[in-house]
Amino acid sequence: MSAPEFKLYDSLSRTVKPIQTVEPNQLRFYSCGPTVYSYAHIGNFRTFITSDLIVRTAQSIGWKVTYVSNITDVGHLTQDDVADASGEDKMARALQSKEGEEFANVWDLARHYADAFESDWRHLNLLPPSVRPRATDHMREQIVAVQDLIEKGHAYETPTGVYFNVDSFAEYGKLSGNRDRESLQVAVRDVVQDDNKKSPADFALWKKDDKHLMQWFSPWGWGFPGWHIECSVMAQKYLGDTIDLHGGGEDLKFPHHECEIAQSEAGNGKPFCNHWLHVTFLQVEGEKMSKSKGNFYTARDLFDQGFGPLALRLALISVPYNKPHNFTLQTLRDSQAHIDRFTESLDRIGKAGFTMDDFPDGQLPEGPLSKLSEIYSEAQAAMLNDLNTSVAVAKALEGNKLILRDHLDGKTAAQAAWFLKKINNLLGIVYATFADPSEGEEFEAEPEINGKLITQWIVERSEAKAAKDFAKADQIRNDLAVAGYELRDSIEGTDWKKIR
RNA sequence: GGCGACGUACCCAAGUGGUUAAGGGGAGGGACUGCAAAUCCUUUACGCAUCGGUUCGAAUCCGAUCGUCGCCUCCA
Numbered sequence: 001m002s003a004p005e006f007k008l009y010d011s012l013s014r015t016v017k018p019i020q021t022v023e024p025n026q027l028r029f030y031s032c033g034p035t036v037y038s039y040a041h042i043g044n045f046r047t048f049i050t051s052d053l054i055v056r057t058a059q060s061i062g063w064k065v066t067y068v069s070n071i072t073d074v075g076h077l078t079q080d081d082v083a084d085a086s087g088e089d090k091m092a093r094a095l096q097s098k099e100g101e102e103f104a105n106v107w108d109l110a111r112h113y114a115d116a117f118e119s120d121w122r123h124l125n126l127l128p129p130s131v132r133p134r135a136t137d138h139m140r141e142q143i144v145a146v147q148d149l150i151e152k153g154h155a156y157e158t159p160t161g162v163y164f165n166v167d168s169f170a171e172y173g174k175l176s177g178n179r180d181r182e183s184l185q186v187a188v189r190d191v192v193q194d195d196n197k198k199s200p201a202d203f204a205l206w207k208k209d210d211k212h213l214m215q216w217f218s219p220w221g222w223g224f225p226g227w228h229i230e231c232s233v234m235a236q237k238y239l240g241d242t243i244d245l246h247g248g249g250e251d252l253k254f255p256h257h258e259c260e261i262a263q264s265e266a267g268n269g270k271p272f273c274n275h276w277l278h279v280t281f282l283q284v285e286g287e288k289m290s291k292s293k294g295n296f297y298t299a300r301d302l303f304d305q306g307f308g309p310l311a312l313r314l315a316l317i318s319v320p321y322n323k324p325h326n327f328t329l330q331t332l333r334d335s336q337a338h339i340d341r342f343t344e345s346l347d348r349i350g351k352a353g354f355t356m357d358d359f360p361d362g363q364l365p366e367g368p369l370s371k372l373s374e375i376y377s378e379a380q381a382a383m384l385n386d387l388n389t390s391v392a393v394a395k396a397l398e399g400n401k402l403i404l405r406d407h408l409d410g411k412t413a414a415q416a417a418w419f420l421k422k423i424n425n426l427l428g429i430v431y432a433t434f435a436d437p438s439e440g441e442e443f444e445a446e447p448e449i450n451g452k453l454i455t456q457w458i459v460e461r462s463e464a465k466a467a468k469d470f471a472k473a474d475q476i477r478n479d480l481a482v483a484g485y486e487l488r489d490s491i492e493g494t495d496w497k498k499i500r
Numbered sequence: 501g502g503c504g505a506c507g508u509a510c511c512c513a514a515g516u517g518g519u520u521a522a523g524g525g526g527a528g529g530g531a532c533u534g535c536a537a538a539u540c541c542u543u544u545a546c547g548c549a550u551c552g553g554u555u556c557g558a559a560u561c562c563g564a565u566c567g568u569c570g571c572c573u574c575c576a
Contacts, residue, residue, distance in 0.1 A: 014504095032576075033576090034576070035575095040576085041575090041576085043575075043576055044575085044576045045576085046576070047576040048576075050576095090574085176502090176503070176571095176572075177502070177503050177504095177572095178502070178503080178572075179502090247576095248576065249571095249575080249576025250504090250570075250571055250572095250576080251571060251572080251573095251574095251575060251576065252576070253503090253571075253572085254503090254571085254572060255572085278571090278576095279576065280504095280505075280570070280571085281570060281571070281575085281576075282576085283569080283570085288569090288570075289575085290574070290575060296575090318512075318513075318524085319512085319513075320514095322505085323505075323506075323513095324505060324506060324568095324569060324570065326512085326569095328511095328512085330511080330512080330525080331512065331525090333525090334512075334524065334525050335524095337524095337525080338524075340538095341539095344538085344539080382514095388514080390512095390513060390514055390522095390523080390524095391514060391515090391522075391523080393523080393524085394513085394514070394522065394523035394524070395522095395523085397523065397524065398522090398523070401540095404539070404540080405539095405540065405541095465534080468534075470534055470535070473534085473535095474534095474535075474536080477536080477537085481537095486537065486538085487536095487537070487538095488537060488538050488539095489533075489536085489537075489538080490538080490539090495538090497537095497538085
């Protein structure tokens with residue numbers, strides 16, 4: 001039996017091809033993280049969940065994964081045509097905004113949003129990265145890398161900073177297709193207009209600015225690093241000169257990743273990365289989501305509306321990462337219903353007295369649930385084929401349907417648990433693994449409606465039913481529904497559930 | 501201007517040359533229920549934007565046309 005292939009679209013070669021790791025069964029993966037100047041929105045998480053699914057899929061075929069996902073906590077320019085680097089940067093702007101007033105300085109602001117980000121990350125069942133480096137913790141390495149590029153003739157100093165000489169790297173533009181140097185000057189982020197630059201397309205490696213809110217001392221005086229150098233440096237530090245896979249949002253393809261390639265390959269003469277992944281931007285309710293329009297949801301916005309993190313996660317992966325995805329609240333409601341059905345299965349397994357570990361991996365289910373093994377394999381195969389999450393999710397639901405159909409006696413309950421655990425390891429949509437219950441979602445106290453606890457109402461309704469007073473029983477049920485709680489009758493009694 | 505994606509049922513969506521076009525939502529019918537809800541069973545595309553072409557055979561390949569959208573600027 002040949003080793004399974006993990007096929008993924010590669011933005012550089014523009015083909016779907018198997019990931020070829022430098023070391024067999026060992027994936028070195030760098031995924032660009034957020035700049036922490038605000039709460040992360042659901043579009044950010046489409047990208048991070050995609051990275052998470054890559055790690056899970058690779059692990060499912062036995063690969064070891066070194067997964068680096070950084071946090072950018074240095075502000076970078078918002079207006080790249082500002083001649084001097086004293087123009088606003090993202091984090092400084094955030095500090096001056098209404099939300100920013102509560103922070104003493106940019107460092108506090110960065111810490112707050114980074115903590116919030118990591119909390120959202122756990123709630124969304126995202127695997128912890130092997131390393132989560134921060135740009136500010138790697139200032140020395142960045143400065144050394146810039147010096148190195150100067151020594152090798154790929155960078156030069158001007159009165160405003162240090163720039164990468166694009167003409168010294170013939171391959172510049174190979175990822176994005178932006179080969180035309182002249183047209184770059186109008187459309188390039190992080191390009192500073194400076195008459196001393198050798199080419200308008202040259203981008204900043206270091207910006208001189210002794211007024212900047214975050215500044216460090218360098219051989220070129222006080223200032224701060226260019227945006228792209230941090231990723232080149234941290235990728236090399238934690239993953240080596242040549243990495244197997246590098247990913248991020250589609251906006252990062254150019255200039256960010258293009259510049260990373262130039263810096264890294266010019267610096268050490270080795271291929272920087274063998275496989276590039278870019279996640280297509282999310283649409284919301286049929287429209288482009290953007291911060292400037294203000295029509296975006298943060299993850300916590302939706303949690304506050306009562307949607308579970310797993311429902312959000314499922315909604316975000318219901319369409320493959322490289323296809324346009326119009327996120328709607330309807331999709332989110334559908335997803336919540338699916339999650340609730342997984343929860344239903346877990347409850348039944350629990351009631352049958354089983355845990356997730358009662359069926360030894362390595363054995364295959366038999367009897368009424370014997371198809372679960374095949375269904376899992378199909379889900380895994382879909383993921384190995386360029387992360388076809390639509391099919392993988394369909395398989396997960398198909399398996400869950402079989403489970404809900406079964407009476408779950410001892411043997412099948414254990415098999416059902418096996419399937420749900422395998423699916424959760426692959427897709428992370430069945431149950432929460434990382435969220436600390438004490439954090440965020442507080443345990444809900446039993447609700448009180450019209451002065452009585454809900455269980456008291458349930459008892460009263462049962463008594464009314466026993467006395468054939470159905471008008472009263474229905475009245476109670478209606479009142480609770482208006483208050484937002486749904487009743488579920490079963491042989492064991494009546495349960496209640498919050499309506500979303 | 502450069503690069504790219506998509507057009508499949510009421511809605512989301514799979515499908516990458518070959519049996520009856522996955523799956524989900526919604527809607528209809530049924531079981532259960534005092535009636536509901538939840539759950540289960542069941543029905544729901546003779547057709548895949550349009551027009552040509554290649555082929556024994558195409559939603560799937562090629563060409564043209566129409567339409568929608570994204571990135572390149574803040575943003576993953």
